[in-house]
Amino acid sequence: MDDSASNSQALVPTLDGHVERRPKNTPAGVLLMVLKWMARAVVLVVMVDVVRILVTSKTIEWGTVAHYLTFGAILAGALTTLELTVAGMAIGIGIGVVLALMRLSPSTVMNAAASAYLWFFRGTPLLVQIIFLYNLASFIQRITVGIPFGGPTFFSWNTNSLITVTSAAVLALGLNQGAYMCEIVRAGILSVDEGQMEASLALGMTRRRAMRRIILPQAMPVVIPPTGNNAIALLKDSSLVSVISMKELLYQAQLIYSAQFNTIPLLVVVCIWYLAMTTVASVGQYYLERHFDRGSTRTPPPRFRTRFGRNLTSILRPGARMGSASDVAAAAQAGQRSGLGS
Amino acid sequence: MSAHSATEQPLLRLCGIHKRFGDNHVLRGVDLELAAREVVCLIGPSGSGKTTLLRCVNHLEVPTEGRAILQGELLGQYTRRGRLVPLPPRELAAQRAAIGMVFQHFNLFDHKTALENVTEAPIQVAGMSKHEARAIAGRLLESVGLAEKAHAYPRQLSGGQKQRVAIARALAMSPKLMLFDEPTSALDPEIVGEVLDVMRKLAHEGMTMLVATHEMTFARDVADRVVFMDGGVIVEQGPPSQVLTAPSHERTKRFLARLL
Numbered sequence: 269m270d271d272s273a274s275n276s277q278a279l280v281p282t283l284d285g286h287v288e289r290r291p292k293n294t295p296a297g298v299l300l301m302v303l304k305w306m307a308r309a310v311v312l313v314v315m316v317d318v319v320r321i322l323v324t325s326k327t328i329e330w331g332t333v334a335h336y337l338t339f340g341a342i343l344a345g346a347l348t349t350l351e352l353t354v355a356g357m358a359i360g361i362g363i364g365v366v367l368a369l370m371r372l373s374p375s376t377v378m379n380a381a382a383s384a385y386l387w388f389f390r391g392t393p394l395l396v397q398i399i400f401l402y403n404l405a406s407f408i409q410r411i412t413v414g415i416p417f418g419g420p421t422f423f424s425w426n427t428n429s430l431i432t433v434t435s436a437a438v439l440a441l442g443l444n445q446g447a448y449m450c451e452i453v454r455a456g457i458l459s460v461d462e463g464q465m466e467a468s469l470a471l472g473m474t475r476r477r478a479m480r481r482i483i484l485p486q487a488m489p490v491v492i493p494p495t496g497n498n499a500i501a502l503l504k505d506s507s508l509v510s511v512i513s514m515k516e517l518l519y520q521a522q523l524i525y526s527a528q529f530n531t532i533p534l535l536v537v538v539c540i541w542y543l544a545m546t547t548v549a550s551v552g553q554y555y556l557e558r559h560f561d562r563g564s565t566r567t568p569p570p571r572f573r574t575r576f577g578r579n580l581t582s583i584l585r586p587g588a589r590m591g592s593a594s595d596v597a598a599a600a601q602a603g604q605r606s607g608l609g610s
Numbered sequence: 611m612s613a614h615s616a617t618e619q620p621l622l623r624l625c626g627i628h629k630r631f632g633d634n635h636v637l638r639g640v641d642l643e644l645a646a647r648e649v650v651c652l653i654g655p656s657g658s659g660k661t662t663l664l665r666c667v668n669h670l671e672v673p674t675e676g677r678a679i680l681q682g683e684l685l686g687q688y689t690r691r692g693r694l695v696p697l698p699p700r701e702l703a704a705q706r707a708a709i710g711m712v713f714q715h716f717n718l719f720d721h722k723t724a725l726e727n728v729t730e731a732p733i734q735v736a737g738m739s740k741h742e743a744r745a746i747a748g749r750l751l752e753s754v755g756l757a758e759k760a761h762a763y764p765r766q767l768s769g770g771q772k773q774r775v776a777i778a779r780a781l782a783m784s785p786k787l788m789l790f791d792e793p794t795s796a797l798d799p800e801i802v803g804e805v806l807d808v809m810r811k812l813a814h815e816g817m818t819m820l821v822a823t824h825e826m827t828f829a830r831d832v833a834d835r836v837v838f839m840d841g842g843v844i845v846e847q848g849p850p851s852q853v854l855t856a857p858s859h860e861r862t863k864r865f866l867a868r869l870l
Contacts (some may be wrong), residue, residue: 461717463713463715463716463717464717464719464720466670466713466717467711467713467717467718467719467776468719469670469703469706470668470670470706470709470710470711470713470780471706471707471730471731471735471779471780471783472703472704472706472707472708472731472735472736472783473703473731473734473735474699474700474703475699477734477735481730481734482719482730485721486719486720486721
């Protein structure tokens with residue numbers, strides 16, 4: 269169908285609807301208008317005040333913030349945060365794919381094991397899992413690979429030597445992420461039409477090859493957006509490992525402010541770094557999504573800047589509507605994503 | 611019954627195929643033989659078991675009872691200590707590779723171009739070199755009239771073009787037998803012809819074909835034999851001139867009367 273034709277057709281009834289529905293010159297309409305403008309004024313005043321506090325506050329000490337923003341320990345902490353995120357996501361995706369295949373397998377044992385894993389890691393707080401894993405040595409003294417029930421032992425390690433601060437932090441984040449990735453990968457696999465597997469089998473592929481060559485690649489457009497969301501969530505949640513004194517961004521800041529008593533400036537530094545990293549990650553995710561979306565739509569969605577710019581205009585001009593269909597779709601997708609991610 | 615099958619052994623033999631889905635008894639003992647180079651059309655009302663029978667041949671559905679035998683080789687099962695047990699996945703896959711299948715809804719790989727759809731199985735399953743597979747795929751796409759669409763993705767193709775790519779994809783594995791599961795039922799009437807033409811050409815080239823279809827003209831013109839199914843059994847079969855124009859069973863008469 270021709271784009272411009274369908275647009276103009278769709279616009280006419282919408283515009284009519286607006287004109288009819290907008291209250292004009294009736295007492296109720298005037299009151300509503302006054303209330304709307306008052307609400308906007310209040311919000312504007314609050315926003316200005318927040319900025320004023322940020323700029324003029326004596327406790328923030330912008331000089332200190334500027335000094336610590338590029339301080340060596342803080343930079344090292346930010347780098348560690350990034351490393352934790354990458355390692356946690358890598359482990360999480362690996363575990364997630366395996367769990368998803370277990371959940372989809374016809375075997376009851378596989379299914380039950382995967383469900384139990386999900387039940388535990390999604391049903392207990394990440395903070396508790398981190399502390400638990402860090403203290404694993406007092407629960408299981410040795411980790412042994414061998415034949416159980418009195419069979420021979422192949423490998424055996426002292427848990428205390430395996431679980432360091434770093435390994436506990438990475439493992440806890442990864443194991444927890446795996447539970448969430450499982451559901452994302454599973455939804456992705458289920459989104460691929462059954463006919464794709466049947467056609468693959470009919471051509472003589474094994475299930476495993478069909479999964480790798482045909483199904484998983486087609487699940488990517490469904491898997492990528494919530495995965496990016498999870499990565500951004502993990503970037504922030506990695507601050508939880510500061511409780512086992514993992515030297516990431518927050519812990520480095522805590523080390524400094526507990527000695528220097530400049531708590532607020534350092535927390536501002538931490539916030540600036542997290543905001544910088546999540547913003548870059550969001551832009552990166554946008555382009556990743558666009559790349560993987562190629563297979564499913566004929567016209568690519570607008571560039572990030574254009575979309576951002578349009579949203580900004582609609583915020584600044586309260587009367588303006590988020591008009592285009594792609595905006596609505598993007599908003600709907602975003603809503604769905606946050607639902608999956610949480 | 612067929613002119614070919616008098617002396618040589620049949621290419622495909624289905625014996626006593628039953629299929630149950632829970633309480634639903636879809637196939638109730640089907641026996642069917644196909645000679646090499648024979649074209650057999652399965653006709654019958656929806657739910658008569660045509661599709662299920664086709665899927666039982668390459669074990670996309672495992673028959674509850676009965677056997678399918680291709681050139682003397684039992685499909686999907688083997689005998690161990692006097693009992694029939696399912697074949698290991700790898701060997702079943704090898705058997706399926708020798709049987710081409712075309713689906714009602716095409717099932718092209720949407721993330722691959724037409725050419726990649728055709729080369730996928732030869733490279734991945736048959737271990738053919740990329741170069742060789744591309745050359746063969748090019749020739750196959752040309753023979754279905756789609757040489758210029760080699761680098762188009764399925765979403766850029768019409769239904770008829772998709773189905774022709776799907777036929778080329780199945781032919782790329784040089785199958786001994788081709789199964790067609792209502793290949794034109796999902797197509798607009800005006801583009802049904804282009805798919806039937808390709809199938810007609812294939813039949814003339816001597817491919818053995820088992821075709822579930824509602825296209826009576828195609829059955830009359832191309833089939834060596836027409837098999838009418840209803841209620842999970844074969845009601846009657848014979849040359850198209852006999853089954854389609856002078857059916858002997860009441861059920862066949864009623865079915866054909868509804869179509870005309």
